[in-house]
Amino acid sequence: MKIILLNKKVLLSIMILCLIFSSLFFYIHQPSSFAITLTTNCMVEESLKEKIAMLTKQEEKIAYLTFDDGPTIKATGKILDILNEEQVKATFFVVGKHVKEHPELVRRAYDEGHYLANHGYSHDNHKLYESSEHFISEVKNTDIEIGKAIGVENYCSHVFRFPNGYMSANYKTKKKEAAKLLSDMNYTYIDWNCLNNDSVKKYSSAQLLKNLKKSAKNKGTLVILMHDTSDVNDTPSILRDSIQYLKEQGYEFKNFYHLE
Numbered sequence: 001m002k003i004i005l006l007n008k009k010v011l012l013s014i015m016i017l018c019l020i021f022s023s024l025f026f027y028i029h030q031p032s033s034f035a036i037t038l039t040t041n042c043m044v045e046e047s048l049k050e051k052i053a054m055l056t057k058q059e060e061k062i063a064y065l066t067f068d069d070g071p072t073i074k075a076t077g078k079i080l081d082i083l084n085e086e087q088v089k090a091t092f093f094v095v096g097k098h099v100k101e102h103p104e105l106v107r108r109a110y111d112e113g114h115y116l117a118n119h120g121y122s123h124d125n126h127k128l129y130e131s132s133e134h135f136i137s138e139v140k141n142t143d144i145e146i147g148k149a150i151g152v153e154n155y156c157s158h159v160f161r162f163p164n165g166y167m168s169a170n171y172k173t174k175k176k177e178a179a180k181l182l183s184d185m186n187y188t189y190i191d192w193n194c195l196n197n198d199s200v201k202k203y204s205s206a207q208l209l210k211n212l213k214k215s216a217k218n219k220g221t222l223v224i225l226m227h228d229t230s231d232v233n234d235t236p237s238i239l240r241d242s243i244q245y246l247k248e249q250g251y252e253f254k255n256f257y258h259l260e
Contacts, residue, residue, distance in 0.1 A: 038156055049188040051259060052159065056193035059220035063251040065090040065243075066192065067235075068119055068161065069199075070228035071098050071105035078236035079228050080108060086243045089113050089255040092228065093161040096121030096142030103149035110150040115256040117159040118142050118187070125163055129174035135181055159256055160189045167191050192225035196242065198233040205238045212242050222251065 055064070065083075067090060070076045076092075083090055092109055094116060099106050110116055120128050121138040128138050139160060147155030160182055162168075166175055166189055182189055196212040197203065203211065216222055226235050243253070 052188050061251045063222045063246050063253050067228040068093045071102045072229050075228045075230040076105045082239045088253040091115040091255045093117045093119035095119050095123045096145045099145040106149040118157045123163050160187045165191045192223045194222040195225040198235045199227045208238045
């Protein structure tokens, strides 16, 4: 048996190279810099919360594609395929119970550079607002499932979307109470200012695109609501045309990793 002895300089060089390669791996995996680390141990600065709150008021032509209610076998994979082909990064507001059912789709979205945000565990308003304890549990358990799926311990998305949106009149008082809880938990929340109504009723692909164009008209920064469920409409069928239209209008696509 040969014993190889390394002097201190060689050993130090090897250690430095290992650190460089591990750092490069982490950098390449992360889609881009984000103002916070996505764990429960890190705080969201108030300036970032304010930026998210004012996102839809900006004049800069940036489009944030967001998909609610998934992941699902019917739609999420198809949407990821199109986003990859169009080189667009999106944000997925995932439902905890569906993350548990389809962790492989969540892992794929994460690996491909999409932001994983929190949409509650059950998407059941009665359960969500039953008590403060239930609300906190729904949020935390969703991030726990995301963390399991992507292999990140203590994952915290820091960004929440209320089922049906905070702007909806339903459960308005409960939502105000929940917003305070989110702030205490180091989360912020966001709605949208553009949508194609893919969850409202059955539309043709042409009508879905028309809805999007009408909703985006004369607006700067867009936070676009779509769904990766295909429960009402086949969202993937119109996604590519929607992306192409927005690109033609001069929009640059970003996701929440780009908030700094």
